[in-house]
Amino acid sequence: MIINTKNTKYYQWGNNCQAWTFIQSENVIVKEELMPPHTEEQLHFHNETEQFFYILDGKASFLLESEKISLLKNEGIKISAKQIHKIGNETSEDLRFLVMSFPGNSNDRVNIQH
Template sequence: MTISKDNAPFHTWGDNCGAWTLVQSESTLVKEERMPPATSERLHYHVKTEQFFYILEGRASFFLEDREILLLQGDGIKVPLGQPHKIVNRSLEELRFLVVSFHWEEGDRVDM
């Protein structure tokens, strides 16, 4: 079966941000997410989950540890288990990215 945003479950989060769940298995979660201009997620970490973010379109300010890292289209970043992080769209354009969560479990996110 072909998977696309047209047939994937969708949910909104934050300030009009959205996510399509493209793949969900016992241990892996793959989402395509979009963030309108001037939006941010909360700083958080995961107890059991490692993540990989890949920018499809736009520019992302990614906060990891005490650093701000600029990610452009085609850039990716791995977030180690237990590492506080957040993604912010400071641009005037929509941001689209993939996030792959490994060893994913429901309720593993801890907001700071």
């Protein structure tokens, strides 16, 4: 079966951010997400889950622990388990990316309160 953003599970999060879940199993979760300009997610970590983010369009700003990293289109980054992080879009253009989570535990997120 061909999978795309029109025939898969969709939800909104944060400030008008969007996500499409392409694959969800106990081994992996694969999503495409879209963040409008000047949005960011909450700082958090995962106890056991590793993630890989791959930028499709736009420029992503990551906070990893206390280090700020920018990623451009066709660049990716691996986030280790227990690594404190968040992704943001500090530009005036949409940010579109793939995020893959290993293993596929959607309950393995711990938000960090400010």
